[in-house]
Amino acid sequence: MRFNKQRVLTVAKIILPIILIAFIFYQGQNELRSLSLKESIRAIQQIPSWKFILLIVSGLAAVATMFFYDFFLLRSLQVKVPIGLIFRASWIANSFNGIIGFGGLAGMGVRTALYRPFVEGTRLLKAIGWMAPTLISGLSILSALSLLNVFPAFEVLDLKKWLWPVIIGVAFFFPVYLLFTFRRGSSSIRPSSIALYSLVSLAEWFSAGVVVYFILAALGTDVSFSKVIGVFIIAATAGLISMVPGGFGSFDLVFLIGMQRAGVEEGIVLTGLLIYRLVYYLIPFVIGVIFSAREFSGPVVKMIEDKPIVGPSVEVGGVIWRLQLRFLSKVRHFTLALITLLAGIAIWGLAILPPNSTQYEYLEARLPHELLLLANSFFLMAGLLYVLLAPSLYRRTKRSLYMIYGVSAFALIGMALRGFNLISLSVVLIVLVLVTMSRSAFHRERTLITTTRLIRAAFAGFLYLGGFIFFGYAFYTLGSADGTKVYPAHEIFMFAASAAIFALVYTLVFIRLFNTFNQPVLGEKLDLQKVKDVLTEEGGNYLSHLAFLGDKRFFFSESGRSFIQFSQTGNRIMMLGDPSGNPEEHSQLIACFLRRVEDLGYIPNIYQIQAQNMSLYHDFGFNFFKLGEEAIVDMTTFTVSGKKRAGLRSIKNRFEREGMTFEVVSPPFSEALLDQLRDVSDEWLGGKSEKGFSLGYFNESYLNQAPIGIMRDANQQMLGFMTFMPAYQEGVLSIDLMRFRPDGPNGIMDAMFIRLFDYATEQGYHTFNMGMAPLSSVGEDETSFWQERVAADVFNNIRYMYSFTGLRRYKEKYDPKWEGRYLAYRKRQSLTIAILKATRLISKKKDRILLP
The missing domain is CATH 3.40.630.30 (Gcn5-related N-acetyltransferase (GNAT))
Structure with a gap:
């Protein structure tokens, strides 16, 4: 067997972090057993809102220090880029690196895309490559200071001796890197750039440690600053070797061990770590997503797709870059949905415990207790609907836009009755502001509530409210034992039940009102003269004449020289055949029609398209199923x-x-x-x-x-x-x-056929269409696709269909040429359902929409 070094390295990159994390958790299993959820509850309730806001500000300020990486990078390349763009690009790159990681490829991809108009790609990549190692030089310097006992952490090192080689190795990284670059000379990176990058790195790591100290101080601990920074350095080195973005897991466990040795209760440390992840990683990432929604417009993504340079330059970069590009191309739609989802989760966390504020105490003394409970139910209902409406916001539907306005109103009512809180008020206002700013992008009327979507929503609601009940009851069990202020168990169940009922009633009523006052119509009814004019002047196809049945609607081109005929059944729009009229307009007409269909939330299918047009529909994202073949007789030879x-x-x-x-x-x-x-x-x-x-x-x-x-x-x-x-x-x-x-x-x-053929020949016709033999040679072999075999059974056995047995055999006697006809259906949509819908339309049975 041939030794493949590259494959071994790839496997090692995956397995090594897993082994390291497992080892770290094994080493800290005793500390994990002593965690107290009760202490975490008490610690959370002790933080006033204004302090929490200051912690967020400190976290954002710490992340902002990384701006100088990009500033000095571009200065070394001697290019001028607007300061605002540098700030946003650096924020996006660094916040994405903290959450997504990919060994720094996430940040590299962002920088390459946004700085590409100002500097040649290869130069930029080379400069980023030389800057990358200096990002940990600050941690290397701090590790050396910790070994010199400037920031003491020997208790942790003596307890977990396996950390000694880790911190020593990190401490020696910076001098080794300096020696390596100086030996290469000026062809690699200038000493001034190394010094500047290292100063920024030192500020970055040190400011992150300061944020952790502020958090612990806000939680009421009295550990010295140098001690907190020392433990932070050891934990950061453990997170670094795990190669997990942000050191998730390994950093947290080592920091927990270190602070326990410093005399801090486990619950407080756990709470501090959660707040640290929130203010230093999650909130900056959300802001980064917002920035990326602005920066990664269509032209930027198109430019990257046309001239990719990251893929060939970095190992496995092509795949990761393509995945990242796909995300960035949709980030404008993703941003609002993500923030709304996070707002719903934040409301979940705020509603699970009684507010710890003087406002709540004031209202509790003057308002009926039932009214306060109702307020919290409204608040929780708003959080639930924020979560459930996030997918519709991603699809940019007007119905979800208006629903969010109403949900936010209920959230504000709930807050008014339970006491305004800076955090909860900020959460709702951020959603309202972003939705209002983005309202012009909501071009779709709605998404249909299909059975599948209904099941998904029900499952998400179950997780949301089930988690609320589980953790609420856990808090009640732990908190009631020592007098911590928590909601009683029966009120927790009442909140969940009432929120579910309120959300359901609100949704049903809103959809009913929306559909009453907003009834967009797709296409138009049959205009006999208009259809005749198109067909006589511009031409048609074998199915065009069926327009005169009057059982379909019509979508005309802007010029009125071509049209599409279609019917609606359930959540499907079934287009019949290819467009009729001017062939030059067909592509644009189909594009406009499909855009309008999707704006209204329907699923498009096309019944009986001709083989020569399959490439056109393929460009619009359709798959195909062969319905059968039509018998075409040549009158000149018959x-x-x-x-x-x-x-x-x-x-x-x-x-x-x-x-x-x-x-x-x-x-x-x-x-x-x-x-x-x-x-x-x-x-x-x-x-x-x-x-x-x-x-x-x-x-x-x-x-x-x-x-x-x-x-x-x-x-x-x-x-x-x-x-x-x-x-x-x-x-x-x-x-x-x-x-x-x-x-x-x-x-x-x-x-009758023979006499008709004689007549057709006399009248100068050269081609006669005898009609289709459905499922001719489709799904007959055991090696055929299972969808085709199922479809064949549907067509041949459903009672309201004609019997097609022997049709091909009958028509073969006329020696026809056989032409395929196809059903076009969307990728990731059920072929079987599409066929069932078509057969029901043929049998004049239309399905109703469930809550359109």
Whole structure:
């Protein structure tokens, strides 16, 4: 077996961090067992809102120090970039690195994209590559100071001796890096740049430690500053070697061990770590997402896609860069949804404990207790709906926009009755401000509430309220034992139940009102003259004539020279065939139609498209299923002569001998003739229901749009008829209805076809479409796709479909050329459901929408 060094290194990069984290947690298992949730509750309640706001500000200030990395980077490249852009780019890069990581590739990708217009890509990548090692030089310097006991942490090192080589290794990193760069000379990086980057790195790591000290001080601890910084340095080195973004897990455990040795209660340390992650990582990341929504506009992403440079430059960079690019291209839509989701989670955390404020105490003494409980239920309901509406905000639907306004009003009412809190008020106001600023981007009317989405929403609601009950009851159990202020267990259950009921009632009422006052219509009804003008002047296809049935709606191009015919069933829009009219407009017409369909929240399907147009629909994201094949007969070569057609010739001669005649009559038709046609049609149906959509049915207005071929016996009694279906193409003819009396002579279908072919040849037609043989050669083999086999069963066995058995065999006698017809359905959508919807439309059965 050949040794693959690259593969071994790749596997090692995945396994090594997992082993390190597992080892760190094994070393700290005793400390984890002693964690007290009760102490965490008490610590959280001790922090006033104004202090929490100051902690957030300190965290943001610490992150802002990393701005100087980019400032000195661009100065070393001697390029001028606006200060505002540098600040935003550095914030995005560093906040993404803290959460996403990818070994710094996340930040590298952001910098490359945003600085690309100002500096050549290769130079920029090289400069970023030389800057990257200096990002930990500050931690290396602090580690050396810790070993010199400036920031003491020997108690932790003596307790966990495996940390000694770690901190010593990190302490020696900076001098080794200096030695390496000086030996390479000025071709790598200038000494002044190393000094500046290292100073920024020192400020970054030191300011992060200061944030941790501020947090512990706000929680009431009296540990010295140097002690906190010393433990922070040891924990940071442990997080560094774990290679996990932000050192999640390893940093926290080592810091917990160190602060326990300093005499700080476990619950307070745990609370401090949660606040640290919030103010130094999560909130800056959210701000970074907001900045990226502004910076990564369509042109920026298009430029990167056209000229990618990150992928070839970094190992596995191509894959990671593409994933990151996909995220950045959608970040403008993602930002508001993420912030709303986080706001809902924040409300969850605020509603689970009684407010610890003088306002609440004042209101508690003067208002009925039930009113305070109702206020908290409203507040929790708002949080629940923030979470559930986040996906709809991502899709930019107007209904979700207006719902968020109402939900925020309920949140403000709840806050007014339970006491305003800076944090809770800020959460709601941020959502309101961002939604209002983004309102022009909400172009879709709604998303349909399908069964799948309903199940997902129910599951998310269950997790949200189930978690509220679980943790609320846990807080009650721990807090009630020592007098900590918590909600009683029965009130926790009441909050969850009432929030669920309020959310459901609000949603149902709002959707009802929204649908009442906002009823957008897709397309227009049949305008007979307008459709005729398009077909006669611009042409059509084999299905265009079905427009005159009147059972479909129409979407016209801006010029009015082409149209799409479609029907709606449930949450699906079923387009029939390819567009009719001017072929040059088809691509733009389809694009406009699909955009409007999706804006209204429907799922588009296209029934019976022609093979030559599949590439067009593929560009719009469709997959395809072969419905069957249409029999196309060449009139210029067809004849009943020869041994092969002896059966057809015999039928023709027999009908002529028996005095049966065939004539073609043109509209308008008399009432007497229509009555005769109806009698034949009713006998042929035998009490069965008519079909529709892609099949014609007996309708006097429809019949009057084209000629009809009629077969009569020697006594001039009508035996059968066939309705013409013009294709609105030169020399092309097809038929729709073909009906005859069940007790008529054998071979009447063939006789009518033969006589019609004679007529078509006389009139100069060169092509005749005999119609489709559904599922011809589809799903028959055991190796066929399972979807095709299921679809074949659906078509052939559902009771309201015609029986298609033998259709291809019957039409083969006319020696046709077979052309495929296809169903186009969206990727990640069910093919089986699409076929079921089409068959129900054909059988004139439409599904209703559940809460549209």
